[in-house]
Amino acid sequence: MNPISTTSATTSARSIEAGRWAISTVFLLNGAGIGLWAAHVPVVQERMGIDTSTLSMVLLTIAAGALMAMPLMGGLTSRFGTRRMTLLSGFAFALMLGLIMKVDGLAPLFVTAFLFGISNGALDVAMNANASEVETARGLPTMSSFHGFFSLGGLFGAALGGLIIGQGWGHGQGAMAMGVLTTAVLAVAAPRVLAFAPTHAHGSHFSLPRGAALGLGLLALLCFAVEGALVDWSGLLMQERTGAAPATAALGFSAFSIAMAACRFAGDRMIVRFGALRVMVVGGIAMFAGLATAVLSTHFLLSACGFALIGLGAANVVPLLFGAASRIPGMSAGAGVAAVATLGYGGLLLAPPVLGWIATQSSIMMALGVLSLSGLVIAMSAGVVKRHG
Template identity: 45%
Template sequence: MRHRNLLLARVAASAIFFGNGFGIGTWAAQLPRFKAGLGLSDGELSLALLAFALGAIVLMPVVGFLAARWGSRVVTVTAAFAFAASLLLPGLSPSLPYLVAAALLAGASNGAMDVSMNTNATEVERAWGVPIMSSFHAFFSLGGLSGAAASGLLIALDVGVVPTLLLSCAGMGLLFLIAAFWALDNRERAEAGHGFALPRLEIMGLAVLTLLCLLVEGAMVDWTAIYLQTVTGATLEFAVAGFAAFSLTMTICRFTGDFVVRRLGRALTLRLGGLLATLGLALATLAPFPVSATIGFALVGLGLANAVPVLFSTAGETKGIPPSMGVAMVATMGYAGLLLGPPLIGFGGDLMGLRPTLCLLVVFALVITAVSGRVLRPATV
């Protein structure tokens, strides 16, 4: 492939990751407005979050087959447009059942997009010849930050939920349309490992750590703004800024992640990241004030930014397991944590309150800190 075409394919893949992150950031920023507009409790809102998760999980296994049959470009672009369109539906929902149905469709589109765009990015990385996957995920984080910031600005300007979603979805659609012309079109059959696989004993520790990391990350995405607004008493605009702080630190650290891992090593990077996440969560829950909680959530983003890339890389080098299968094994439990963690936090919020429930995340971060060195060392020997 000519260098110019490959460069355009990389730009297109980065744009698609950015657009997906923008959509997730928009979704997260609008959750307090969905909750307030429909008068929902934490548990009732969690039904919508659970529907979003189940929609993704149900469709994910099918997408790998479709990408192998039709090519990752076709499936990625189709899923991207579906995600942009379906993200408007929650804002049109007049009651909880309609919100749950809309979240199910949006989640299914997002799950399809997640698998297909990562498959396409893998093909671009293979053609590029050196590891560049972290940069794609950095653009996803940058998109999340941009989506939250754009929503915060529109909220400050007193723009309603539906116009906000309409503007965001139109912008995403335009970006995906441009990227569609440049995206890499590779119709070769996908390698084994792009689907889900049950973890084997040799890699179970890595899988559990990935689950914990992504559970905390998922909780931050969906509950940061609501926690700041309902627990700390922050304004809606400041609450959206809390999610933006988490996304900003995660974005910066993902762009510099390769350098950090080379200097510190994987085990120390993960251990220090877990410690930073622990301190951040402890600050947010023990000092529930807008500024201190926002600083805490920023520390969580700083700590977790490189955790999952480290775990995926280690899984790909585990002795006795093919690289693609190792990554698929940890992804199985990791995605379960990312998608199912937020609704579980909501149900816990109904039972115990949101602040005590988030204290459980401190325990998860402590586990990451305590066992990461012991888990990573045996995995590669």
Template identity: 40%
Template sequence: MPRESLQAGQQRLPGAIRATRLIFLVSGIGMASWAPMVPYVKARLGLDDAALGLVLLAFGGGSMLSMPLVGVLTHRYGNRRVISVAGLLLCVAIPVLAIVPDVLTLAVTLLYFGAMLGAVDVAMNAHAVEVERRDGRALMSGFHGLFSVGGLVGAALMSALLALGLPLLVGALAIALLLMLIVLGQRRSLLVRVGDVARQTVKFRLPRGLVLLLGVLCFVSFLAEGAMLDWSAVLLRDFHGFSAASAGIGYACFSVAMAGGRLVGDRAIVRLGTVWTVRVGAGVAAFGFLLASMANWPPASLTGFVLIGLGASNIVPLMFSAAGRLPGQPPAISIATVTALGYAGLLSGPALIGFMAHASSLPAALAVVAGMLLLVAASARIVRR
């Protein structure tokens, strides 16, 4: 590479790092902004819990269906194009969700919303792998930390706008405009293309080898996160004596701990190395599951949720980073495969836990999740740089 091109690339890298962080923030805000809208849409369309649960499957299904195709598109056209186009199309979905007139339109819009989020997810992680490779430092956990912060900000911002008495559509338009301005403002700072093989032909194929193993480990990690989202409040209410109004504090402890763990995760990786970060993190998360489910003292149970968030915080970022470095496979394709398998854990995991809880008890089912995390710890060498 000519010296001038190398110097130009080095000068652009800080801008690319900043842009990557902001795109992760956009993804987190966009996803979380939907949560405060759900009760409004449910009431307006007259949905019961069963109907709502069924239509919400379209959201996760859209993400999973789009990921393999987006991996190919990202490899072919570059991350910047996919992030820019999918990011702007994502912004369109948010206000549409506020005005959907019927259940069918809601399902189609959620499918579209999930597909755009999945597209941004794959492209931004592939872009993050390339930025991390060029910079030479561990950056992926920090990027994912901004996604977690975005999740907290998105839910809080939309809730605040609604609490001020603004109509749902106005709040959704405000969020969409904010995200659109960030995407347009950072577009030119994103790297044009990842790697030097963008013109090669890529075909769909079933995952195998290291890609499959990374995907399975991500499945377990996302399953653990899904367990927190769907079962933490039930655990605290039914087994630890919390009221229905206060049972959400468990997930709040988990979410804040995960965001904090990711924001300091890059420094932890420098100290411990990638393998031990995953090994220790999965072990801490497993212990957290046992403490949260088995401890009879409420503060100890909440400490377990904090440990789960801290322990699990850097596992998925390191898995994605490892997927992007696999030899003989374009980063976007590997990341798309691993992400799709991870989302399968997020979607199916809570149901699997429900079946196990029905056969035994919820604490016992969560103890099984702890055992699965110990298997992740035992397989930590796969993320070695």
């Protein structure tokens, strides 16, 4: 951001900082909701009396709703602005967060899962679009910290979910209360979420991946696939491999979230000191080693350490890919980031049901073991961030 000395510029700078913390709050709330859902997946399966195959279909329904909403939301943010769409999708997400863990009956579960997916996919696109605008307005790298707040939210949501389940409130009561709390916090943050001019006259925030964006997007897909797998399957893996109770098994995702959040908040400094290429290579190797450890270990603490190692490795891969996407020649920063993010979030949403299908043919251990190879692919392809650095 160019230095400006006028009073109005000072006010603008303060507004930008307020907007930064407001959209950070939205990332935090979204992460908390996803963490809460991760902790409740085994409980929902048990309460509904469904097998792994049916649970996979529920997760696929969530993914279908999200992927249907993403291109639509890309156009809506361009037409109506990212602030309005972020708030609308945020309030919808808060509503569905409570309902998906409360409904009874298989048909209502599938309907609610679809709507939950729509709200989450729409919020993903809208808040990232607003975050990219805030980062541009600040003129400083900020995306890692936004995603750090998402990870911090995941930690809080998973820990709270374990507490709720342990207290016997895991059949929807705690989730409904969390939905109300999310709505209240979002309402407080809403006035400070920055409004930027709609961009329909200059292109959309949503763009199909092509060329360099496609390569970056595929790497983002692999990284998000690992994260999505941990959201929905980490609890079941911990129970199956270590014999942990559902409330205790939620700590596996908590370990992942703690490590990822801490490393993301330090991400900008790490990249300056060690370089993007080295951070990317080490990150991919750590993802592979961590997931292999979590899959093979039968000891709770060692398995939890494996999840933490995944978080350390994956923490700055996506921010690096987003940064590279914003510098693709011949593409605007917004179009590049949108294209890579869309493909990446496709991995986040589609990986859990696909892995669930693999698990029904073999085991969760085998499904996640295959996924661990994603870390090696990321490490071997790290040069892509240097080419667009």
